[in-house]
Amino acid sequence: MFPDSSTCYEDCKATAEWLKAQTSVRPLVAIVCGSGMGGLADMLKDQVAFNYKDIPNFPQSTVHGHAGRLVFGTLKGRPCVCMQGRFHLYEGYAIQKITLPMRIFSLMGVETVILTNAAGGLNQDFKVGDIMIIKDHVNIPGFAGNNPLTGPNDDRFGVRFPCMSDAYDRDLQQLALDVGQELGYGDFLREGVYCVLGGPSFETIAECRMLHKLGADAVGMSTVHEVIVARHCGMRVFALSLITNKSVMDYDSEEKANHEEVLETSRLRSSQLQKMVSNLVNKMEPIKHTNF
Numbered sequence: 337m338f339p340d341s342s343t344c345y346e347d348c349k350a351t352a353e354w355l356k357a358q359t360s361v362r363p364l365v366a367i368v369c370g371s372g373m374g375g376l377a378d379m380l381k382d383q384v385a386f387n388y389k390d391i392p393n394f395p396q397s398t399v400h401g402h403a404g405r406l407v408f409g410t411l412k413g414r415p416c417v418c419m420q421g422r423f424h425l426y427e428g429y430a431i432q433k434i435t436l437p438m439r440i441f442s443l444m445g446v447e448t449v450i451l452t453n454a455a456g457g458l459n460q461d462f463k464v465g466d467i468m469i470i471k472d473h474v475n476i477p478g479f480a481g482n483n484p485l486t487g488p489n490d491d492r493f494g495v496r497f498p499c500m501s502d503a504y505d506r507d508l509q510q511l512a513l514d515v516g517q518e519l520g521y522g523d524f525l526r527e528g529v530y531c532v533l534g535g536p537s538f539e540t541i542a543e544c545r546m547l548h549k550l551g552a553d554a555v556g557m558s559t560v561h562e563v564i565v566a567r568h569c570g571m572r573v574f575a576l577s578l579i580t581n582k583s584v585m586d587y588d589s590e591e592k593a594n595h596e597e598v599l600e601t602s603r604l605r606s607s608q609l610q611k612m613v614s615n616l617v618n619k620m621e622p623i624k625h626t627n628f
């Protein structure tokens with residue numbers, strides 16, 4: 337239940353210092369690539385990349401569609417770091433371990449985190465290929481006490497009881513909507529509530545019906561844990577879901593959720609996702625620094 341020692345402040349600091357010694361890039365923005373969305377990292381210029389296996393204290397990616405590389409570079413002239421592959425609870429890592437990169441990024445000076453994910457569409461108005469800007473979340477593992485902040489609180493990261501009603505930055509949500517409209521994406525741009533489950537099994541029909549009734553528009557197995565830790569460290573958060581499949585809500589349906597469809601939808605939307613994220617990064621106001 338409690339974090340293991342490899343997730344403590346000193347180890348996060350050691351990894352942040354190790355990375356800072358390997359690259360002169362001082363990222364202000366971190367981008368986390370969802371399943372099949374690793375192409376987002378290709379947008380970075382002057383890349384310096386590390387395999388996760390070479391980074392001290394970093395977990396390894398085990399999921400198809402998550403390459404396991406940390407890529408530094410610039411996007412529209414702004415220093416960024418991109419996780420080409422994230423970690424999920426179902427891979428067997430402690431929840432504190434899968435969120436460790438957020439703390440390392442914070443210690444490196446990152447101010448804004450952009451998270452992307454592939455998700456099933458619970459909202460019946462959503463279509464496969466829709467991009468949903470996340471305005472809120474439902475943390476089902478958290479209901480059972482599986483929260484990444486479980487254990488002793490280290491005040492050097494943040495407060496014991498962080499607020500989550502402002503988890504998703506409203507200005508960035510509006511900016512993303514504007515950017516999407518300008519790009520002509522209005523037909524497939526949505527807003528909604530993301531629900532995280534532990535996975536790796538996809539949902540039953542009864543579970544999908546229940547989650548929809550609870551107020552969730554999309555369901556997945558990631559992001560929320562990272563958001564909680566990023567907010568705990570005081571970073572600004574923007575997140576989006578690509579609706580890669582429609583959640584099965586009907587006993588007459590022949591549809592079956594599967595990871596191949598998830599990856600294929602991500603591939604088909606990769607160019608629009610890249611344009612949206614790069615334009616968002618280009619237009620977002622810096623928090624403290626004025627030199628980018």
Ligand SMILES: O=P(O)(O)O[C@H]1O[C@H](CO)[C@@H](O)[C@H]1O
Pocket residue numbers: 369370371399422424452453454455535556557558559594595598
């Ligand atoms: O959330 P990301 O990493 O995009 O991955 C999503 O896609 C996988 C299922 O196909 C699950 O890991 C789910 O969480």
Ligand SMILES: Nc1nc2[nH]cnc2c(=O)[nH]1
Pocket residue numbers: 454455456457533535537538539555556557580581582583593598
């Ligand atoms: N839990 C869950 N995760 C997903 N990731 C992509 N699609 C889905 C889905 O339908 N359910």
